[in-house]
Amino acid sequence: MEATDESVRLMLAFRDGDESAFDALFHRWAGPLLRYVERMVPDTGTAEELVQEAFLRVHGARDRYSPEARFSTWLYRIATNLALNELRRPRRKVRHESTFDDEGSPVDLRAEQPDVDDLVAARRAGSALEAGLEALPERQRVALLLxxxxxxxxxxxxxxxxxxxxxxxxxVHRARSALAARMKEEGS
Incomplete structure (x- = not known):
């Protein structure tokens, strides 16, 4: 998963004032961290904000970083806590997104989708798995995803x-058992 020595070395360099080391850490970890957070928080925009916040917290806590733990463990703990806090917040209303056509009339972007049959076939198994993951208790879901x-x-x-x-x-055992039972129930 990680070039442990490299990430720790970069974090220590950043702690000692090398801003380019932080950039290197961000470029190395932002993508994997975003994919992880997106599995916890279904809204991509919110997931991106949480990843940015996680890196802001890394930046702010650089003086307190201790190399005894892997950098990834520390970073993912920060992101996990942020995501769990977000999931506990009351749900925000999702804005209805629209744009305007050539005549200035609103156009619903969600209505312009590819062939529905193709989408259903391609997403059926993934959707069942995602629904199963979302139904798991938070700690089981986090443990399984990590x-x-x-x-x-x-x-x-x-x-x-x-x-x-x-x-x-x-x-992890309980999460796998619950997912297997749910998938069997749904016939997937």
């Missing part, structure tokens, strides 16, 4: 969730 999708070890997940490896194993 271990199965992001490739974190149970020790790293435990560090991110601030719990024990044994607890992480139980969370």
């Amino acid at each position: 271990s199965a999708v992001e490739g974190f070890s149970y020790a790293e997940v435990a560090g991110t969730l601030e719990t024990t490896e044994k607890s992480v194993k139980a969370l």
Whole structure:
């Protein structure tokens, strides 16, 4: 998952005042972190804001960084906490997005979609899995995403969730069992 020594080295260089090291960390980790946060927070714009906020917090906490933990564990803990806080907030109303055609009349962008049959066929399995993930309790979902999708070890997940490896194993097992049961129920 990570060139551990390289990310730690960059963070230590940044802590010592090398701003280009922060840029390198951002370029290395922004993409994977965004993919992770998007799985937790369904709105892409919100996920992007949370990733930016996570890096702002890394920037602000550079003096407190301790190289005992992997950089990725620290970064993902920050992002996980931000995402969980976002999920606990009351839902915001989603704006109806529109644009205007050549005559100045509003056009619903959501109405202009490719062939529905193709979309349904392509997304059926993915949608069932996403729905199953969303239905999981927060800690189970986070533990499963970090271990199965992001490739974190149970020790790293435990560090991110601030719990024990044994607890992480139980969370992942329960998450997999619940997902399997849901997929079987839906016939996927």
